Amino acid sequence: MHLSEGVLHSQTLIIGAVTAIIGLSIGLRKTEYARLPLTALFAAAFFVAGTIHIPVGIGSVHLILNGMAGLFLGWSVFPAFLIALLLQVLFFSFGGFAVLGVNLCIMALPAVLVHYLLGRALHGGNAKAKLALIGALAGIIGVGGAALLASALLAFDGGKDYYDLIFLLLISHLPVFIVDALISSAVIVTLAKMYPHILLRPQPETSV
Template structure:
């Protein structure tokens, strides 16, 4: 759900870009060598999933998969998503450089929420049922969280003039949740079968 260029006012742009910059810095500090391949893979997946999109008012509808990425990466999701969003701006003009911070906040903090709420469910020894539940919840938390953050940014910036667009964004993303949930569950089960050690990386504790 990329916010478009020219929508937000300067104070909102500065605030969101500063917050995003701090989050990227923290993510880079937490980037571990063993997570580099996974980070690159999830950044590429996010890039491809959100490339095909349908414009809706000041935003857009597309596959997101930020919840599953956040579940595995934690704070590292911010530098990973930054690269993906930058490439989308450069190659496809999605969003824009000025709203990069706003879009990164929407995608990143909702993904981070999925990480902290669900990471205790993930391990190589977890049951299929638990992994499926985690996959579904990751998709829902990632998308709903991104919607609420995007809606909050729009409302704080423009007040009630964006209410109709916010409502439309929520309704239009209901089918996206279904598809994201299916993909997230498939990723969980595939990793348990082929790369179970990656599931154990999720539950590793990190110091702030």
């Protein structure tokens, strides 16, 4: 979900930018050369998922797939998502440069949370039902976390003036919970079947 330019005040944009820079520094430090192809794969998936979107109020509704990416990438979602968001701004004018840090945090922070909550379970076995459940939870937590974080930022920035927009944002993303969860489940089960070595990497990361 991309928040539009001209909506948030400067102090909120600064907080978002600083948080994004911190996340990027951690993500770049933790990104391993051997994992670059996987990072690029999820960056591309995130980019494509976000290109088909429907404007809703001061944001937009679209697939995110951030939870699925967070499972495998951890903090590396920050540089991966940054590239995708930059391309979306340049090619499609989604969001904007001023709000780039805020949008990056909205997408990436829930993905990191998914990594720490579910990453170890993902790499603890390859039972199909278990992987499908992990994928569904990743989709729900990723989308839900992004929606809640965006809502919290709007409430912090605009207070009661944004309450109606926050309600619209949350309601409009209910279908995304379902679709994102289904796609994440299918993709993770397929990846585990075709590339089982992906599940061999110990997760989650234990330090920042």
